[in-house]
Amino acid sequence: xxxxxxxxxxVLIVDDDEVVRTTLGDIFxxxxxxxxxxxxxxxxxxxxxxxPYHFAVLDIHLPDKSGTxxxxxIRKVNxxxxxxxxxxxxxxxxxxxxxxxxxxxxxxxxxxxxxxxxFQRETSHDPDARPHL
Amino acid sequence: MIVMQxxxxxxxxxxxxxxxxxISIFIAEIFVMAVMDYLPVWPPWAVYLFDSxxxxxxxxxxxxxxxxxxLTRHMGESRNATxxxxxxxxELERANQDLSAVQKSLEEKVRQFKETDAKLxxxxxxxxxLLDDSNEAREQLTKAKEELQRFxxxxxxxxxxxxxxxxxAQEKLVRTARLSAVGQLASSVAHEIRNPLTxxxxxxxxLEQCDPKEDCAEMKKYTGLIQRQVSLINQIxxxxxxxxxxxxxxxxxxDISKLIRETLEKFPPPQNVRLSVDIHxxxxxxxxxxxxxxxxxxxxxxxxxxAMPKGGALNxxxxxxxxxxxxxxxxxxCGIPKERIPEIFEPLVTTKPKGTGLGLAxxxxxxEGHGGKVEVESQVGKGSxxxxxxxxxx
Numbered sequence: 001x002x003x004x005x006x007x008x009x010x011v012l013i014v015d016d017d018e019v020v021r022t023t024l025g026d027i028f029x030x031x032x033x034x035x036x037x038x039x040x041x042x043x044x045x046x047x048x049x050x051x052p053y054h055f056a057v058l059d060i061h062l063p064d065k066s067g068t069x070x071x072x073x074i075r076k077v078n079x080x081x082x083x084x085x086x087x088x089x090x091x092x093x094x095x096x097x098x099x100x101x102x103x104x105x106x107x108x109x110x111x112x113x114x115x116x117x118x119f120q121r122e123t124s125h126d127p128d129a130r131p132h133l
Numbered sequence: 134m135i136v137m138q139x140x141x142x143x144x145x146x147x148x149x150x151x152x153x154x155x156i157s158i159f160i161a162e163i164f165v166m167a168v169m170d171y172l173p174v175w176p177p178w179a180v181y182l183f184d185s186x187x188x189x190x191x192x193x194x195x196x197x198x199x200x201x202x203x204l205t206r207h208m209g210e211s212r213n214a215t216x217x218x219x220x221x222x223x224e225l226e227r228a229n230q231d232l233s234a235v236q237k238s239l240e241e242k243v244r245q246f247k248e249t250d251a252k253l254x255x256x257x258x259x260x261x262x263l264l265d266d267s268n269e270a271r272e273q274l275t276k277a278k279e280e281l282q283r284f285x286x287x288x289x290x291x292x293x294x295x296x297x298x299x300x301x302a303q304e305k306l307v308r309t310a311r312l313s314a315v316g317q318l319a320s321s322v323a324h325e326i327r328n329p330l331t332x333x334x335x336x337x338x339x340l341e342q343c344d345p346k347e348d349c350a351e352m353k354k355y356t357g358l359i360q361r362q363v364s365l366i367n368q369i370x371x372x373x374x375x376x377x378x379x380x381x382x383x384x385x386x387x388d389i390s391k392l393i394r395e396t397l398e399k400f401p402p403p404q405n406v407r408l409s410v411d412i413h414x415x416x417x418x419x420x421x422x423x424x425x426x427x428x429x430x431x432x433x434x435x436x437x438x439x440a441m442p443k444g445g446a447l448n449x450x451x452x453x454x455x456x457x458x459x460x461x462x463x464x465x466x467c468g469i470p471k472e473r474i475p476e477i478f479e480p481l482v483t484t485k486p487k488g489t490g491l492g493l494a495x496x497x498x499x500x501e502g503h504g505g506k507v508e509v510e511s512q513v514g515k516g517s518x519x520x521x522x523x524x525x526x527x
Contacts, residue, residue: 016442017328019358023335026351030342039442061324063442088327089320108327109334 009123010051013037014044014070015059015086020108024057027112033119041065041073048077055119060087060097068097075101082122086110149199157191318373321490325369329362336362372491375428376480382422382502389419389426390451393460396430397449405444412451419458419523425499426523429507432492433462433519440466440517453525460521468513477509496521 011033015021021037028035036051038044041062048056056074060067071083085097085105094105104118165184336355343352390412402408430449437447445465452459469477480494493507496519500507504524511517 017332019332019362020328020335023332023339023355023358027335027339027342030339088324088331109330112335112338 008032008034009055009119010034010036010053011119012044012047012051012053012056012081014039014041014056014062014067016040016061016063017059020059024110031116039063041067041070044070045073045077048074048081052078053081054123056081056083057115058083058085058102060085060092066092068092068100071097071100071102082118084115084118150196153192153195153199157188157195160191161187322369322373326366329365332362333359372495376491376495376498380425380502382425382499384420384422384503386418387421387423387426389417389421389458389460392421392423392426393430393449393451396427397434399427400431400434400438402447403438403441403444406438406441407446409446409448410450411448413453417451417453417458419525421503421523422499425502426521429496429499429521430460430462432496433521436492436519437462437464437466437517440464440468445516456525458523458525460523461518462521463516463518465516468515468517469509469511470513471511474509474511478507 009032011028013021013024013028013035015024015037016039018039021039025035025037033055036047036053038047041064044056044058047053058067058070058074062070067085067087071085074081074083082103083097083101085094085102086108087105088108097105103122106115161184164187165180336359340352340355343355345352393412394410397408397410434447434449441447441464447465448461448463450461450463452461478493478497480491496507500521500523505522508520508522509517510520
């Protein structure tokens with residue numbers, strides 16, 4: 001019986017707060033995901049162009065661009081990326097980002113279990129996107 | 134006069150001629166009668182001839198004497214009189230000319246007078262019209278005064294009514310503004326606190342996943358991270374309290390150079406930021422509240438670091454002009470748009486994607502509390518220069 005090979009799930013974390021992105025990166029690494037953390041929208045777009053990420057966790061407030069605009073640009077580069085918006089407080093309603101293709105809109109402080117459930121739900125639809133355990 | 138005398142002479146002429154003729158005939162007849170006897174007998178024609186010659190001899194001198202002489206005299210007088218008359222006529226002509234000139238002048242005066250009269254009449258019309266207008270205006274003024282009086286009578290009531298409405302509107306506005314400010318503050322504070330809270334919850338989750346035996350180093354790293362996040366939340370709370378409750382500075386003689394160095398040590402630069410310090414050598418005493426000045430510098434330095442996420446340089450220097458001591462923080466960060474510079478010292482205003490917008494408001498508040506001020510020069514893409522100016526005689 002041939003051994004099933006699955007690609008490691010790649011997660012891009014975009015947040016200008018270093019602590020938030022570092023801790024999220026450490027958590028996902030520990031859970032077996034490939035993670036990359038960046039602090040600006042420009043860096044995020046470069047990464048998306050270089051690597052076929054499965055997930056992107058995007059902060060709404062970024063120094064160079066709003067997370068919602070970044071979401072649209074990322075989906076133009078890679079339509080398959082599952083984007084999850086996170087925010088401390090935003091006047092933008094969750095519906096805005098959901099309409100633009102986000103899978104979820106979460107408020108800080110994050111409930112990691114909730115985030116992982118979303119990952120699991122989406123990876124169950126996409127057999128290629130599974131954590132490498 | 135002369136003409137009259139000539140006329141008189143001519144009128145008396147037949148009478149004189151008659152008298153002279155009769156007298157001459159009488160004398161000639163007497164003479165003939167007297168000599169006839171002594172003369173030879175003459176023929177009648179000789180007697181007549183002699184008689185006529187004698188008569189002529191008597192008549193012509195008499196005529197000259199009585200008639201021509203006065204006539205000649207009168208003619209001379211007449212000539213003189215004519216000359217006088219001519220002279221008078223010349224004078225009269227001159228007088229006539231003068232009179233014509235005077236008449237012309239008078240006519241001109243009359244014309245001018247007519248023009249003036251016309252103008253006067255026109256002016257009179259205008260004056261009358263003005264008078265009419267004036268009367269109309271007076272009537273309107275009277276009406277307006279009456280209206281004003283009526284309005285004044287009710288003004289106090291209206292003012293009281295409006296004041297009440299204004300007060301209510303003002304209270305509503307204050308309530309709305311307060312709610313708006315509270316809402317704005319709450320949203321920015323929530324945003325600022327939720328980041329370190331996220332760090333804390335993430336750290337807690339991560340620690341839960343760790344095996345104390347295997348992940349000791351990572352667990353240690355995360356305990357330090359937790360402490361930093363708690364400090365950050367505490368700093369936000371302090372900022373809020375400091376801003377809400379303005380403290381009077383507790384001024385004391387302070388070595389300002391030492392204070393700046395100590396503050397810089399508390400805020401070490403990120404790895405990609407080069408810090409340079411140009412502070413006057415030796416102790417420089419200023420009467421300030423060291424805690425507050427340290428807080429001002431801390432806020433300015435933190436802002437500078439945050440303005441250079443991709444690295445840069447921060448220069449902190451001091452300048453002393455005698456009356457004023459200046460602390461300058463110049464960074465090579467992203468800069469502040471020109472149109473936003475006037476508002477950056479207002480509370481709850483921030484040019485950063487994250488921040489409560491209280492840092493610079495506190496800086497200004499504390500600087501003004503010291504009798505100083507804070508100024509900024511900035512250029513987008515090149516950097517910002519914040520200058521804290523403190524009076525040297527505190």
